[in-house]
Amino acid sequence: MGWFSRSSAEQSPAATRQDRQKCWESRDQYFECLDGVGVLTAGEEGTACTKSKFQYEKSCAKSWIDYFNKRRVLAEKQKDMLAQSQLQTQEVKRKL
Amino acid sequence: MSKLSSTYFRSLRPYFTGRSIQCQRQSICMRPKTVTAPGRRCFTSGARDRAAVGVFTPTAAALFVATGVGLFYYFRYEKQKLLEQRQKELESRSVGRAHVGGPFTLTTHENKPFSDQDLLGKWNFVYFGFTNCPDICPAELDKIGSVMTSLEQDYGTIFQPVFISVDPARDSVSQMKTYLTDFHPHIIGLTGDYATVKTTCKAYRVYFSTPPDADPKDDYLVDHSIYVYLMDPNGQFVEAFGQSSTPDEVVERVKKEISEFEKETGRKV
Structure with missing residues (x-):
């Protein structure tokens, strides 16, 4: 994979539709593996998902990986918050 | 005395x-x-x-009654007219229209100049993004593409989607050209120098986070507003569609706006 490796001084071309698809698929596989071992924050899984992580890092640019990893944590927090707020509204309704 | x-x-x-x-x-x-x-x-x-x-006298009485009746109908007519006008104003997009958009001159992915004047005479979808965008920009551009395909079947080629780069350091003309081959063929990619892009974004109330001295060789992301703006053939802002709007919703809304525009201006595009 050439477009994301930034060893050369040249600006790499933007990802094509195929590149993006490949990256998203590898990301989904890696995150699935993290879910399997019960890890939320990428990098805390130890050696559990080495294979899918390798593929993920091969298919996606560093900036994208950072972004996806951060968003995974944020999305989880959001899910918690949404669930909490739903619980609260239900409680309020019950009291009324 | x-x-x-x-x-x-x-x-x-x-x-x-x-x-x-x-x-x-x-x-x-x-x-x-x-x-x-x-x-x-x-x-x-x-x-x-x-x-x-x-x-x-009977004549005066008749005149009095006639004037009364006349005035009554006149005022009723005037009141009706006022009500209709108010109703029209309420429905019209020209009242309370957001001040979005403004003059700009950028370069297309075909290396041709493109200004706000080129937006006139067509229904425009204006979207801001960058080619190294991980997932939102390509998804939004695909959405514009599917909306375009659906609308062009009904109306013909009266639409012009414009993709303005918020990452001028990396998004050169050739970069934009390569990137846009993946999307709807009518999408026009626009880029320019940092200052021009900045002013354009400001006119469209678009926020973006690229620093002016960004290194094109760096691997960075740009945080930016992700609205698709609908502009009418007079270059006036009509609506902003967010990520949550589905293609069907956008198509429906655009159809409604087109029929209203034709009613208001009495002309087709």
């Missing part, structure tokens, strides 16, 4: 005499009428009634 008061009374005398003559004349005039018109007129007695009849 002083000299002054005597002159005062003298000056008043002609007025009183004149009035008494008038009264006399009136009574003379009225008398034959009462005599010649027996029946009802006989029962109306007294100067007040006679005076009232004198002013309120």
Whole structure:
């Protein structure tokens, strides 16, 4: 994979539709593996998902990986918050 | 009596005499009428009634009624007109229209100049993004593509999607050209120098986070507003569609706007 490796001084071309698809698929596989071992924050899984992580890092640019990893944590927090707020509204309704 | 008061009374005398003559004349005039018109007129007695009849002739009555009716209908018509106008103003997009958009001159992915004037005469979808965008920009561009395909089937090529880069350091003309081969063929990619892009974004109320001295070789992301703007053929802002709007919703809304625009301006694009 050439477009994301930034060893050369040249600006790499933007990802094509195929590149993006490949990256998203590898990301989904890696995150699935993290879910399997019960890890939320990428990098805390130890050696559990080495294979899918390798593929993920091969298919996606560093900036994208950072972004996806951060968003995974944020999305989880959001899910918690949404669930909490739903619980609260239900409680309020019950009291009324 | 002083000299002054005597002159005062003298000056008043002609007025009183004149009035008494008038009264006399009136009574003379009225008398034959009462005599010649027996029946009802006989029962109306007294100067007040006679005076009232004198002013309120059948012609005057008819005129009075006619004016009344006329005024009534006139005011009703005016009120109706006012209501209609207010209704139209409420429905019209020109009232309370957000001030989005402004002059700019950028370069297309075909290396041609493109200004805000080139937006006129077509329905435009204006979207801001960058080619190294991980997932939102390509998804939004695909959405524009599917909306375009659906709308062009019904209306023909009266639409112009514009993709303006918020990452001018990396998004060169050739980069944009390569990137856009993946999307709907009518999408026009626009880029320029940092200052021009910045002013354009400001005019469109778009926030973006690229620093002015970004290194094109760096691997970074740009945080930016992700709205698709709909601009009418007069270059006026109509609506902003967020990520949550589905293609079907956008298509429906655009169709409604087109029919309203045609009704308002009386012309098709």
